Amino acid sequence: MNELILELKSIKRCFGKITALDDFHFNVKPGEWVSIMGPSGSGKTTLLNILACLDTPTSGDYLLDGINVASFNEDQRTVIRREKIGLVFQQFHLIPYLTALENILLAQYYHSVIDEDEAMAVLVRVGLEHRATHLPSQLSGGEQQRVCVARALINQPAIILADEPTGNLDEENEAIVLKFFKDLHQQGKTIILVTHNPEIGQEGDRIIYLHHGKIVEKVYF
Amino acid sequence: MFFRLLEDSVLRNRRRKVLAVVTIAIAATLMSVLAHISIDIGNKMAKELNSYETNIRILPKSEGVSLFLGGVDYNPLKGRFFLNEKDLPRIKGIFWGNNIAGFSPFLTVPVKITGYDAIPVPLVGTFFQRQIGDVDGSQSFETGIRFIKPYWTIQGAWPDDLQQNNALVGKALADALNLGVGQSLQVTPDKGAPVVLQITGILSGDDTYDHAVMVPIETVQNLAGLPDGVESIDVSAMSVPESALSRKARTHPDSLDVQEYDLWYCTSYVSSIAHQLEEAIPNALVKPVWHVAETQGAVINKIQLLMFVMTLVIFIAAGLGVATIIQTSILERSGEIALMKAIGAANHHVALLFVAEAILLGVIGGVCGYLLGMGFSQIIGFDLFTSTIAPSPIVGPVVGTYAVAISLTGTVFGLTRIRRISPTAALHGRI
Numbered sequence: 001m002n003e004l005i006l007e008l009k010s011i012k013r014c015f016g017k018i019t020a021l022d023d024f025h026f027n028v029k030p031g032e033w034v035s036i037m038g039p040s041g042s043g044k045t046t047l048l049n050i051l052a053c054l055d056t057p058t059s060g061d062y063l064l065d066g067i068n069v070a071s072f073n074e075d076q077r078t079v080i081r082r083e084k085i086g087l088v089f090q091q092f093h094l095i096p097y098l099t100a101l102e103n104i105l106l107a108q109y110y111h112s113v114i115d116e117d118e119a120m121a122v123l124v125r126v127g128l129e130h131r132a133t134h135l136p137s138q139l140s141g142g143e144q145q146r147v148c149v150a151r152a153l154i155n156q157p158a159i160i161l162a163d164e165p166t167g168n169l170d171e172e173n174e175a176i177v178l179k180f181f182k183d184l185h186q187q188g189k190t191i192i193l194v195t196h197n198p199e200i201g202q203e204g205d206r207i208i209y210l211h212h213g214k215i216v217e218k219v220y221f
Numbered sequence: 222m223f224f225r226l227l228e229d230s231v232l233r234n235r236r237r238k239v240l241a242v243v244t245i246a247i248a249a250t251l252m253s254v255l256a257h258i259s260i261d262i263g264n265k266m267a268k269e270l271n272s273y274e275t276n277i278r279i280l281p282k283s284e285g286v287s288l289f290l291g292g293v294d295y296n297p298l299k300g301r302f303f304l305n306e307k308d309l310p311r312i313k314g315i316f317w318g319n320n321i322a323g324f325s326p327f328l329t330v331p332v333k334i335t336g337y338d339a340i341p342v343p344l345v346g347t348f349f350q351r352q353i354g355d356v357d358g359s360q361s362f363e364t365g366i367r368f369i370k371p372y373w374t375i376q377g378a379w380p381d382d383l384q385q386n387n388a389l390v391g392k393a394l395a396d397a398l399n400l401g402v403g404q405s406l407q408v409t410p411d412k413g414a415p416v417v418l419q420i421t422g423i424l425s426g427d428d429t430y431d432h433a434v435m436v437p438i439e440t441v442q443n444l445a446g447l448p449d450g451v452e453s454i455d456v457s458a459m460s461v462p463e464s465a466l467s468r469k470a471r472t473h474p475d476s477l478d479v480q481e482y483d484l485w486y487c488t489s490y491v492s493s494i495a496h497q498l499e500e501a502i503p504n505a506l507v508k509p510v511w512h513v514a515e516t517q518g519a520v521i522n523k524i525q526l527l528m529f530v531m532t533l534v535i536f537i538a539a540g541l542g543v544a545t546i547i548q549t550s551i552l553e554r555s556g557e558i559a560l561m562k563a564i565g566a567a568n569h570h571v572a573l574l575f576v577a578e579a580i581l582l583g584v585i586g587g588v589c590g591y592l593l594g595m596g597f598s599q600i601i602g603f604d605l606f607t608s609t610i611a612p613s614p615i616v617g618p619v620v621g622t623y624a625v626a627i628s629l630t631g632t633v634f635g636l637t638r639i640r641r642i643s644p645t646a647a648l649h650g651r652i
Binding site: 054055074079107114 | 223307475557560566644
């Protein structure tokens with residue numbers, strides 16, 4: 001096993017004359033939970049795009065599970081994303097015409113071969129087996145986010161990347177979803193979570209604070 | 222999972238999908254009509270054109286010796302040899318016998334009309350409408366001048382072939398001699414007794430016979446003392462347009478190799494039909510009427526070119542229409558596409574969905590278009606050719622392929638947009 005599951009070396013990302021990330025260094029160990037915080041425009045989105053292999057850095061290296069993916073083209077990044085990364089979105093983003101179970105199967109379909117039993121098992125894990133045939137519109141916000149987590153887990157990714165996963169939830173559902181992340185963390189999953197909520201940020205092993213594309217503070221717990 | 226996605230993709234935005242199917246179906250309908258007509262037009266046009274002019278003339282071989290001096294034919298054999306009426310069934314016995322739409326023999330003698338002795342007129346013997354048995358007598362065939370000159374206008378009635386004194390008088394002659402239907406007419410040949418004829422009809426619409434009297438051929442054969450004698454036969458044969466091969470056969474028949482000869486012989490060119498007639502009828506010289514054959518070829522080629530251009534224009538127009546619909550659909554679904562890409566879909570996964578949808582819409586549009594086109598082509602067939610257009614088994618697959626090609630062409634333009642949709646839009650809520 002690599003000592004680091006994820007390593008950013010001298011990452012720079014420019015959009016025209018604007019530098020969103022500048023000489024950015026960042027490491028994550030396997031099983032670590034890192035919370036990323038910072039004000040709007042601090043570079044969180046750019047960092048998450050690069051970490052999720054949705055974008056490529058202008059310069060620098062990005063080693064994901066030992067593979068330098070910085071210069072990968074779109075197709076290569078798609079492959080590495082579906083193999084290594086599970087994404088959880090703030091606004092859930094489930095396909096509205098697919099049931100809860102089908103939304104999970106879709107991620108599995110793009111990854112390998114669909115296995116309904118396996119998808120159902122993940123749905124059981126997030127406590128939504130009784131909602132398997134329900135459309136997203138028939139689920140509460142918390143339930144939709146749990147389906148989104150189940151979809152992120154189905155392909156057993158090396159890293160879970162979550163962008164404000166509780167940002168659209170009430171307190172009760174926030175607690176439920178947060179508990180899943182804690183459980184996942186305890187089970188040894190690597191989690192990188194972007195949040196504005198310091199209380200959620202403190203659930204991780206450490207918090208990094210961004211400002212103007214640089215890490216300005218690191219807090220370890 | 223793919224079919225689940227496809228099912229929803231097809232059923233969603235039904236109005237737009239119906240619009241796409243209608244666009245494809247309209248194009249496929251036109252293609253179906255054009256294909257049906259284009260395939261059948263050779264025969265139909267040939268039949269139509271042949272109804273205005275016969276395209277083959279059979280003469281005694283002796284007529285082939287041309288000896289024109291100062292515009293006068295000094296052929297010493299002219300008028301001395303005749304074809305035999307008994308050989309007429311052989312015309313239908315050739316390889317392309319089914320393409321013979323009709324024929325009529327002719328024998329002409331000059332006569333003088335009693336009371337108008339100063340005016341010699343041609344008395345033309347022919348078949349008006351009669352049954353002819355084939356060579357072995359097993360089948361009969363109805364033919365005569367009524368079938369090869371359908372554009373003739375008869376005031377009164379056609380002569381009856383069984384009534385040897387029935388006569389048809391050309392309009393100019395009837396006007397000049399003040400003759401009318403029902404009147405009698407006595408004609409006298411140079412040698413022989415006069416014959417009284419009964420005028421059953423006045424012929425108009427053909428300058429060749431405007432000053433002639435036409436009677437059943439036996440009447441002229443009796444007057445001329447030439448039982449079974451025929452001096453020419455006009456044949457109306459359905460033929461395909463002339464090609465380079467048939468022109469080669471026409472100008473240099475000996476230059477054809479065995480394969481070319483077989484192909485030419487087994488194709489219903491007017492020249493190959495003429496060749497077969499010459500083989501079948503003893504002592505016959507068969508001459509295609511080239512200007513008719515060439516007119517047919519030119520008209521059919523131009524119509525087919527026009528149809529090809531129309532097909533292309535329709536393809537482009539429908540393709541652009543479908544492209545617009547698909548692009549709008551992709552734009553509308555860009556959020557969903559971004560999400561699919563974010564959770565691991567490659568561009569080809571998404572593209573395949575749209576391609577499959579395009580094929581499905583193309584097939585539906587193609588089937589609708591084929592059926593509509595078959596119906597319309599029948600209406601057009603009746604309107605233009607007063608006959609049905611035979612459904613061709615090749616048209617279905619051609620129209621289906623055409624419809625799917627339109628749909629796919631339209632979709633391919635949209636697929637470039639799929640690649641440009643960034644999955645980051647899904648991650649950051651911009652969907």
